[in-house]
Amino acid sequence: MTLSIAFIGVGNMARSIFSGLLASGYPAEKIMGTSRTPEKREYYQQQYGISMLAENEQAVSQADVVVLCVKPAQMQAVVEEFADYVRDDQLFLSVAAGVELDALEHWLAKPVAVVRSMPNTPSQLGVGMTGLIANKHTNASQKEWVTELFASVGSSVWVDDEVHMHTVTGLSGSAPAYFFRFLEAMIKSAKEQGLDEETSRKLASQAMLGAARMVIELDEPIDQLRKNITSPKGTTEQALLSFEAANIDKVVGDAVFACVERSKELAKAFSAQKD
Numbered sequence: 671m672t673l674s675i676a677f678i679g680v681g682n683m684a685r686s687i688f689s690g691l692l693a694s695g696y697p698a699e700k701i702m703g704t705s706r707t708p709e710k711r712e713y714y715q716q717q718y719g720i721s722m723l724a725e726n727e728q729a730v731s732q733a734d735v736v737v738l739c740v741k742p743a744q745m746q747a748v749v750e751e752f753a754d755y756v757r758d759d760q761l762f763l764s765v766a767a768g769v770e771l772d773a774l775e776h777w778l779a780k781p782v783a784v785v786r787s788m789p790n791t792p793s794q795l796g797v798g799m800t801g802l803i804a805n806k807h808t809n810a811s812q813k814e815w816v817t818e819l820f821a822s823v824g825s826s827v828w829v830d831d832e833v834h835m836h837t838v839t840g841l842s843g844s845a846p847a848y849f850f851r852f853l854e855a856m857i858k859s860a861k862e863q864g865l866d867e868e869t870s871r872k873l874a875s876q877a878m879l880g881a882a883r884m885v886i887e888l889d890e891p892i893d894q895l896r897k898n899i900t901s902p903k904g905t906t907e908q909a910l911l912s913f914e915a916a917n918i919d920k921v922v923g924d925a926v927f928a929c930v931e932r933s934k935e936l937a938k939a940f941s942a943q944k945d
């Protein structure tokens with residue numbers, strides 16, 4: 671049986687997941703979304719053929735699976751508002767950064783299956799990466815359904831301790847933004863050297879795609895892949911020496927750490943809100 675899915679809050683992340691789902695053949699009639707903005711409801715309905723509703727309660731009442739896609743700061747108010755409509759046979763799936771299972775369970779106010787996920791926006795192209803953890807009310811077939819859902823938009827890993835969700839956020843949830851920032855810097859440098867934007871974008875992004883595919887598809891250590899490009903006294907060596915001079919491990923390490931710390935801060939703030 672194809673489950674009906676309601677996306678509560680249709681923005682960047684919800685769109686990334688349901689567009690990947692639709693591309694993988696999930697029927698549009700089984701997908702609902704909610705938005706407070708009439709123009710957005712009209713747009714998504716037209717563009718994707720999914721049902722768009724103004725009322726979260728209405729979407730929750732009709733769904734087998736409810737995917738919570740509002741911003742972390744909006745989550746408590748949104749969940750508490752529809753909590754009276756929650757049925758104990760439903761599955762709730764949150765994508766919010768830093769919002770822990772405990773807080774979601776508390777706001778839902780029923781012993782119901784809750785899965786916390788940390789996806790990323792490449793899901794819209796079927797190459798997403800998602801970290802997952804379930805609460806104790808989630809059964810094996812619900813976990814399997816969630817694994818299949820994320821398989822249709824990329825790949826996923828289940829973690830056994832919620833503390834790891836912070837690291838997942840730092841390593842894959844937020845990471846596409848790091849790579850975009852890296853590309854922006856590369857393209858800026860190429861343009862300063864006279865190459866046009868379009869050509870620079872094509873060269874740098876294809877190099878990034880190729881490097882990522884080599885890491886995933888070839889069974890070789892990453893440092894060996896790097897060494898294979900770095901001829902002694904060659905060109906790459908100079909670029910890498912420049913990275914080392916800037917202490918790349920510290921620059922990147924600090925960025926990932928800052929991301930993880932923010933996730934922990936959010937979790938602390940939302941945990942306090944349930945007391």
Ligand SMILES: NC(=O)C1=CN([C@@H]2O[C@H](COP(=O)(O)OP(=O)(O)OC[C@H]3O[C@@H](n4cnc5c(N)ncnc54)[C@H](OP(=O)(O)O)[C@@H]3O)[C@@H](O)[C@H]2O)C=CC1
Binds near residue numbers: 678684704707726767
């Ligand atoms: N963007 C990313 O790369 C990732 C995001 N996430 C998580 O995804 C969640 C959403 O982020 P993102 O998609 O980027 O944010 P967006 O701002 O793009 O989307 C949030 C959407 O929620 C809608 N919304 C707000 N309040 C309500 C409400 N009361 N009822 C219904 N809809 C509402 C807004 O639409 P409107 O105002 O029209 O109602 C808005 O479009 C966050 O919790 C974030 O932590 C997780 C992983 C990656």
Ligand SMILES: O=C(O)[C@@H]1CCC=N1
Binds near residue numbers: 767839843844
């Ligand atoms: O920046 C954020 O808070 C969200 C969570 C992971 C990616 N974007």
